[in-house]
Amino acid sequence: MNHYETIYIADPTLDDDPLKETIDKFSDLIKKLKGFIVKVDEWGKRKLAYEVKRFDKGYYVVLDFYALPETVTELERNLKLDDQILKYITVKIDENVDPKDLVSKEKEIEDTTEESHNEHLEEK
Amino acid sequence: MAYNDTFSHERKRVFIKHKICRFCADSSLKIDYKDSKNLAAFTTERGKIIPRRISGNCAKHQRVLAVAIKRARNIALLPFTTAKIKTKEHREP
Numbered sequence: 001m002n003h004y005e006t007i008y009i010a011d012p013t014l015d016d017d018p019l020k021e022t023i024d025k026f027s028d029l030i031k032k033l034k035g036f037i038v039k040v041d042e043w044g045k046r047k048l049a050y051e052v053k054r055f056d057k058g059y060y061v062v063l064d065f066y067a068l069p070e071t072v073t074e075l076e077r078n079l080k081l082d083d084q085i086l087k088y089i090t091v092k093i094d095e096n097v098d099p100k101d102l103v104s105k106e107k108e109i110e111d112t113t114e115e116s117h118n119e120h121l122e123e124k
Numbered sequence: 125m126a127y128n129d130t131f132s133h134e135r136k137r138v139f140i141k142h143k144i145c146r147f148c149a150d151s152s153l154k155i156d157y158k159d160s161k162n163l164a165a166f167t168t169e170r171g172k173i174i175p176r177r178i179s180g181n182c183a184k185h186q187r188v189l190a191v192a193i194k195r196a197r198n199i200a201l202l203p204f205t206t207a208k209i210k211t212k213e214h215r216e217p
Contacts, residue, residue: 049201049203050200089199
């Protein structure tokens with residue numbers, strides 16, 4: 001499993017509901033293909049450095065996830081087919097990550113956040 | 125010293141050369157293709173990548189930086205060129 005990061009630019013003229021639908025569609029696709037999503041970061045509407053499909057603005061979404069290479073090809077195929085996606089790029093950040101490590105890491109993060117949360121409660 | 129004075133004057137007008145690689149000097153600085161603001165500092169007004177001899181970056185970091193700028197261009201965070209502005213003016217009189 002590898003660590004990937006995908007940025008895609010969605011149509012800025014979309015309303016909130018269809019926009020949410022498309023974002024969820026791609027996140028669900030990764031989950032369905034046995035990938036782990038770390039973060040879905042929505043940058044929102046940003047000015048593009050150059051026109052893409054006659055748009056000068058775009059809605060940027062960053063997907064941070066762990067997945068198999070096949071998952072990425074499938075994700076990119078879907079991004080390519082979607083008319084509401086103007087552009088996308090996938091970057092491999094880390095190679096050969098063991099899924100077992102990921103699960104333990106996730107638990108650690110959960111534990112630490114819970115602890116800090118509890119500490120906050122005690123302080124109050 | 126007259127020669128030196130004129131020389132430095134000319135140099136100043138063209139560019140200010142950095143002698144130390146910024147990324148080596150400060151390890152907290154990271155090159156990220158998503159960080160378009162910092163990458164833009166290493167491009168000219170025209171959108172070209174500033175050469176190493178001017179920016180002063182070491183070979184290793186210049187390579188990483190060049191890749192980052194090219195990735196940023198790919199997702200429209202940085203321009204390939206700014207000639208677009210000119211064509212627009214021509215189209216809309």
